Amino acid sequence: MALHALSTLRRELEAFERVQAWKALDNGSSYGAVARALGISRQAAHRRYRELAAATEPPSGAEPTAPRLRVAPEARAAVQLAGEEATRMGAVRMGSEHLLLGILRAGDGKAAAILRGAGVTLEAARLAAQPTLAGEEPPAGGITAYARRVFHEALRTAAADPSHVINVSDLLRAALSDSAGGAHRTLEALGVSTSDVRARL
Secondary structure, three states: OHHHHHHHHHHHHHHHHHHHHHHHHHOOOOHHHHHHHHOOOHHHHHHHHHHHHHHHOOOOOOOOOOOOOEEOHHHHHHHHHHHHHHHHOOOOOEOHHHHHHHHHHHOOOOHHHHHHHOOOOHHHHHHHOOOOOOOOOOOHHHEOHHHHHHHHHHHHHHHOOOOOEEOHHHHHHHHOOOOOOHHHHHHHHOOOOHHHHHHHO
């Protein structure tokens, strides 16, 4: 039991470290500065967090003045952690139930806090996770069609306002917009009202 608790704590500390490192890089810190703060080499920091640069660089060939959608570090972390949760649960593709778990792990100050305030813990959500309904064709990239709709909904919100930064609340709001989705059904299994959660976002 103690070893299990230690393993869980280590995973959550790693997730917290990742979010804080991405925030620092987003705010202009160098990989060297992040490396010094964490007590690791610059090369190690670059290997761990280089996906941040890939997510924020404009597409090759794009006009320098072309607007680009901005994604908060916590939202990027939530999506990456969702992929880890899908793998951990043996799922062949990511669904919105995994995104819900990723949001809880990313631990932002609003969306995850609202979930925790409603009594949703990471361990309880893992136990209650309701897989995305079957019947979809296996998609490319390991993401269900429903999860793709979740991400596209969040992107539409940002596209309507060029100054908007896609955040974790956008992801959670979109994830809970369909009662057939795994995120909605997971909260339902925990006795949590999704409409109440969405109203607080």
